[in-house]
Amino acid sequence: MGCKASKQSKNTSKDNPPSILDGSNDLPKQKLLTLETKPEERKSKQPKSLDKSKIAELFQAEHQQIYRNKKFQHDYFITEEKVSVNGFQGKIFVVENKVTGLKRIAKIARNTLASQQITEYIDYLQSLKKLDHPNIIKLFDFYNDDKHIYLVEEYYDGGDLYERLKTEMQSSEKIHVAFVFQQILSAIYYLHSQEFIHKNITTSGVVVAQKSNLLIKLTGIDDLFNIFQETNSDISYRAPETFSDKYQWNKAADIWSAGIILFELMYGQHPFKDQSRQITIQNIKRNNIKEDVNLNSISDDAYKLISEMINPDPKLRPSAKECLKFKYFKSIRRSSMKITSALLRVKEFQRKNELKLILLSLMTEYLLPKEERDKIAQTFYKIDLNNDGKISKNELYQQYLQRSGNEEQAREEVEKIFSELDINGNQFLEFSEFLIASSNKAVLFNEENLKNFFNKLDRDHSKQISANELKVFFYNTNLSQSDWQQVIQLGQNKEQMNNKISYQEFVSLLTENE
Template sequence: MGCIASKQSQNASRDNPHSQLNCSNDLPRQKLLTLETKPEERKSKQPKSLDKNKIVELFQAEHQQIYRNKKFQHDYFITEEKVLLNGFQGKIFVVENKVTGLKRIAKITRNTLNNEQITKYVDDLQSLKKLDHPNIIKLFDFYYDDKHIYLVEEYYDGGDLYQRLSTEMHSQEKIHVAFVFQQVLSAIYYLHSQDVIHKNIQTSGVVVAQKSNLLIKLTGIDDLFNIFQESDSDISYRAPETFNDKYKWNKAADIWSAGIILFELMYGKHPFKDQNKQLTIQNIKRNNIKENIDLNTINDDAFKLISDMINPDFKMRPSAKECLKFKFFKTIRRSSMKITSALLRVKEFQRKNELKLILLSLMIEYLMPKEERDKIAQTFYKIDLNNDGKISKTELYQQYLQRSGKEDQAREEVDKIFSQLDINGNQFLEFNEFLIASCNKTDLLNEENLKNFFNKLDRDRSKQISANELKVFFYNTNLSQSDWQQVIQLGQNKEETNHKMSYQEFVSLLTEN
């Protein structure tokens, strides 16, 4: 049974070096001023009072040091400070984009990396920006200078998962645990399919997207700890093999960490955490589950899954994909789903050309309200029956068949949708592809959004978008310069091909049909 030989028999190091990234003491501790101006009172989302002089006044002394990056200042202003999460070693703030007014989370930490390390970190962050899953916190922007590193992420306000379930769930009602933990595993399954290992999964890093739902988000994948592996953060979720010398991280370590989260959700206690770090490491390595935990209080299905996930032998642990097939998740009953307005928009979506898809993808990333994104994410989750973070033809076919009851009609609809939406041709709908088709285009493509977004792309303020200006938003693509010029030409009027797109051409392309 892995880590637990039986429910009756429970019992069967070293410190991390002090991290060069442990820098929270260098950051200001005083709570930041909260800006009084409400978003709806702002003109063009940026009031005149928030000029550069006002910003300097608000963030003088200690605050000015954290807000010193000019590019970050140009794009965001800080509205409030948030409580630290997930062992993050720095400061966390709520920020608003100066153009769109959308809320984001900004994580700011001291930059103690050398040139080689910062190059690697930037490369990793560029790759992480491409991650596309409804249960993973989205990284939107990042900045760095010689003093600080700034990560700007998707906003959430539903709180810590463990606290949320503790206050809302009756002691014997465990169906919510299966529902939320399935989403955690779905996120891990997706990460592992992209050859990304999280390395720091813990309960405080699993958050709820909104107060009104149980859409789960996994955080922390972009923290410095995940790249350089030296930290004073909570080690109680680490697998036993990770304390060995010269250990090389693998996916099985993430499975162990997730298993500890499930243990906490089911039993209400951590199995190994003790009074100090050394005792905790000893308990993990020796598989000493606390004696005051009665292992008989949960059902056999949950016990089997936990036991397999926290097996001391990492080679015996199931993969995330295998975990999702356990009987424990059979208690979940996905609602009988009618075709929502989002799905109707998917059905009606017309794929015009690659440039339109590129621009829509960027607009969604920078302008889509959190509430709409989360609502579409919930629809996506209901269709994604095997929780692999993408929708297959079979999964979408089941939804349309349930609606129409006609097999031929359902197949025809699904084939048409995939021919229009499967941008990368991999026979699956990724989350971003689903967002492009199902978002509310009327709201997204309003005049203010179009102007703001065009100005964001028009970096040299020439009132035209060049191939080079568009190219900077896409890191490490296989497209050559001539390819990008051809992409730009897709949005140009045939009478004039100067490899640039005017505002009129931009609007015409996006609002056609």
């Protein structure tokens, strides 16, 4: 950055009896005539084996439907208005789901989009469902009517990052900055690995999940800005190259924006921002850092990282993955967990039934309390040592080895966990997979939650869930109608086999062995 020149020294059922069809050659063939059904009829009543790759689709977040064409007012009521963040062109509210009572954040903006643009926007939002990271704010629902669009997101109440750390900015120690900035970079690293560019990273767009902790959430990736606007409202975080008429957004621009955030957190002020928009742009293009900034007031390690991230040449900026390897983060000491209740639940989790797993993935999204989600997110962060937003076998192995001290036992535990949870077979545990296994089922499966969730799925109020009702909650899958019926059959009482699940079958499926 411009400070390189002035600080050169810093550069561096029951059991069945044996069947007469078990293969004994000495059994008389007449015995077959005593069976109630013909062989072909019995065969037709047996569910075909399910294609595991198709089942995996239903578990993946990107296939969970974001848009259900209902009115926002049908599902939520507004409780309070919040201060807008991240330059969002609209209003932000705290809302409550009318059935569950869970709090959410609703971003409501005027609907200025043509019908084709609405379709394009919904497609974009649906693509965001694949984002599965504890430091990226979760999008739950989207609604639109003639006047407004509504984005319903994960609730947070810890304020924006700048406000939380304002007093620390006056301290020379700044002990929390590396910890929170590592989370920001982890979110950006994950976004870029999924081929998303944020384009609008600002300090006000980084929020704190709870007042009691510093779990960081990156917001704004779902704003209209990302596909229908050319420039973000706060230009002071834009990289110099983005002001070119022919500029095509790339990942390096996000690195610059994050570098500005680190500059603010370390120095207590923005390097380029002026009251005049034109002067701000000029300062960015010319790399004119404010003269009153004492560039020598921070550590060499912090200085080097900032310098690299806001290098005027985008080709020379490190990637988010490379940034996370800088010496600046070596000072972070992740607290020893030994073994937490969340990790114990992961170890004890049994997959057993694919339909149960699918229902759990929906239930954790719809009914998991924020406090539980945040607690699990913190555990996930401590295990994810390389900050890529996924847990590898080796990272999980380190946790169980620390507990038992037995290498073979730790490996066996990890292999068992992955065989139960790694649905897509990519050799990693995603955050949603970890949530399902580690969430407290005693809390999640209380009677009220089970009734609410069943009623949500039972759209025609028939007191049964059909294949058609379940598939409404999924998007762009390769499952045929026959496949969906096979999925439903996994939860049925085998004596009935009517391709529908009653409430009793539903409860039995979810709570078995819990």
